[in-house]
Amino acid sequence: MQLDKVIDQVAHLDTGARALWFEGRWHTWGEVNALGDGVIALLDQAGVPEDQSIGIALRNDPLCVAVMLAAFRARRPTLTFSPLLPDAALAEDVRNNKPAVLVALATDWERPGLVDAVRDVGAAGIRAGDVSTLVPTTEYRRHAPHYTVASGTAATMLTSGTTGSPKRVSVTLDGLAHAVHSATRHHEGERADAPVRLRDATSIIDLPLFNITSYLDVAMTAAAGRRICLMRRFEPRAWAEAVRDHRVVVSLLVPTAMKMVLDTDIPKEWLQSLRVVRSGSAPLEPQLAEAFEEKYGVPVIVSYGATEFSGALTGLTMADRRAWGTSKRGSVGRPHPGVELRIVDPENGHDVEPGAVGVLLARAPQIAGAQQGEWTRTNDLARIDADGFVFIEGRVDDVIIRGGFKVDPRSVAATLRQHPDVVDAAVIALPDERLGQVPGAAVVLTAGKRDQQEAALQAELQAWVRSHLAPYAVPVVIRPVPALPRTATMKIAQAALAELLRR
CATH class of the missing domain: 2.30.38.10 (Luciferase; Domain 3)
Incomplete structure (x- = not known):
């Protein structure tokens, strides 16, 4: 499978067909192609070599999807940036990685320091949504030390940052093509080799586009000829309305999102078109899957x-x-x-x-x-x-070695969640001079218990864990928090959690 050629074929089968829905409006394949092709044309005019990456501040916006797909079709490598970073951190990330070009929405170009950072690295700035001109005060400098990649690189992407700062990993067009084709063959069998066509089906994409899950979903959805329903972020009621309105058959719900749908008490009839829910990105507790299936029959x-x-x-x-x-x-x-x-x-x-x-x-x-x-x-x-x-x-690296005893933090967290007053919990290793490591926990409490004295709460929950697990698995610290710190893809942010527990 040649992913770039498949996406290019799909994009031109019927340029008047609906390709992408966003905030109440359908965008056609012709509109999506025109915007993305305009960006590629600007790169060619500026003389940007094909081994230098297109930086994209990837917000969940049709303009960014159009650039992603155009880069696929043109075999141009991309370098992803997270617009969720604070202003100074985003500018620093640009300076550190030195893209040849940075594509961003107009609102991001207004952020303090970004234009200066792009100018400092000699990159061309492109204001997505208006590709007739480069952003003022920035121009491409050919001899600046721009980010270069090996031939065949599709993207250099940010990891989720679960255990620390996000890192960048380069994925290739061939690797992505294999991932797309093998996943399709795994789930659909011989239909993976069916002729390229447009399908009467829509896929929801609501995780950040700079994450591999959404990045790959964009590629898979386009290659399969399905329409994209793009959401700025996951919100349970908006997701359910999209399932209902677009008659979505298969949808992704990461574990935290699945729990949010249950907690919001979405009407079952809104999800009647669903035949299956996919989950991934983080461990899914069997009890959560059972509760979702029991309530919605999916x-x-x-x-x-x-x-x-x-x-x-x-x-x-x-x-x-x-x-x-x-x-x-x-x-x-x-x-x-x-x-x-x-x-x-x-x-x-x-x-x-x-x-x-x-x-x-x-x-x-x-x-x-x-x-x-x-x-x-x-x-x-x-x-x-x-x-x-x-x-x-x-x-x-999650296993906690407490004085020679191994503690599984997932098991301890699951035990805490079984307590009637605990809504959610997470457990990590804390340093200890005598034992090396000890478990620490953060818990989100039910509304009626949030004013409970912390010392009494800790003693009660420690006794609960002790009654279910070995004594060495009992957390030495159990701290109530309003919400567990999470990454943009809803995984537990362990560095932020450790900081909470150290206070």
């Missing part, structure tokens, strides 16, 4: 992937669900075609017995930076059962 299937993998490596399918029912609850499915997995002992690197927990290794053409035939060691603990289903059991 099966939940889970996938496993990361930015470094150019998307997903494994996934449950509806065929699996029909064959196995809920007996594989908690699994992230089986490997996609072309993906190989192994489980090894974290100490000696030897393969473990079937069903045993160890470090997950993967080998696939879509893994960023991997040499052909090379196994990539992930940071995830996992097991593979006798039927080939993968279960993620935590992260290698």
